[in-house]
Amino acid sequence: MDFALTEEQTAIFDMAYDVGQAEIAPYARTWEADGTIPRELWPKLGALGLAGLYVPEEHGGSGLSRLDATLVFEALSMACPSVAAFLSIHNMCAKMISSFGDDALRDRMLPSALTMESVLSYCLTEPGSGSDAAALKTRAERSNEGYTVTGTKAFISGGGYSDAYIVMSRTGEDGPKGVSALILEDGMEGLTYGGLEDKMGWRSQPTRQVQMDAVAVPATNLLGEEGKGFTYAMMGLDGGRLNIAACSLGAAQAALDATLAYMKERKAFGKSLTEFQALQFRLAELEIELQAARVFLRQAAWKLDTGAPDATKHCAMAKKFVTEAGSRIVDGCLQLHGGYGYLADYGIEKLSRDLRVHQILEGTNEIMRLIVARDMLRA
């Protein structure tokens, strides 16, 4: 067993950290205030291979492992978790097209997705179904040319911003086996978007409903096979959960780094904050929790990479553990900053707001517990 990163993995982390610090960190607060991320950012990340991280090289991607990808998201999240998490969703979609699309669909959609001239969104959740995603109601009726899609998707990251949407739609019976994945492109007639959601965190990412009123979708935009859409959507989620956890981890590391520096500077009762043993113990607790989260996350990624039979359970456990640990660590860092932690200028309160949603999406942490418990009871 070897816990060390390889030279190549260290280089991947450093590259992502550097681009995050240069291209994202200085602007993260402005983008948050603007409620959007400039589209010009994405091709810069695409040029570094960050848009198709685990798309195989023969499809034009970077061919990295899931573990490598967590390093990218951990490093980028040290600059801004909102931007990093948005990139994760795009990567999940690109991987779905690469894995399940036929040659024609791949040739048409992947090249611009990999350069990020084209941005992709993932549309599963509906106003009436979130955790119970297989109850989705968006309907895709067969037509001569393909499908006519009607329905509403809720909470879509990149809604009204992205160029294409992978929309899980009902083409058959109730339940997961009646779901197909269709790709809808911005500009298609009948495809509209709701108003910008006003959110607690992830504020630089535009979140809107995606509304479909009899959108004519050509049969060539069916991803893979009819009736397999739910399986595809779930397969993307194991890796998506690792990425979200990695985003929590990176933000927690950034908060802890900033806290250490702050405590060395700040004085109370004539002493540096670092001289109070009670606060040293707090720092130690935060570090222990952070390191435990990192090891647990990387183990889950390794299980997914090696096709371990319990990979899904481990991805769920890591998502739950690391996202909750990340939020606790950031909150602890905020407390150690005193009143300054509450001020936007110190950067910690944004991390606290951004990380909260990681316990809710890509499957809530209650659903993560459900996955773990089911696996235990089945065994």
Ligand SMILES: Cc1cc2nc3c(=O)[nH]c(=O)nc-3n(C[C@H](O)[C@H](O)[C@H](O)COP(=O)(O)OP(=O)(O)OC[C@H]3O[C@@H](n4cnc5c(N)ncnc54)[C@H](O)[C@@H]3O)c2cc1C
């Ligand atoms: C900022 C943001 C961005 C998002 N981006 C996307 C996106 O890009 N694409 C997309 O498809 N979705 C997206 N989502 C949606 C997200 O995945 C859902 O919000 C999430 O799956 C939960 O669904 P829900 O909100 O309907 O909550 P519900 O499913 O209604 O759950 C409500 C509560 O009940 C609990 N609960 C539900 N069922 C059970 C159960 N069986 N056992 C125990 N507890 C249970 C939940 O854990 C939760 O605490 C986004 C959400 C947010 C907030």
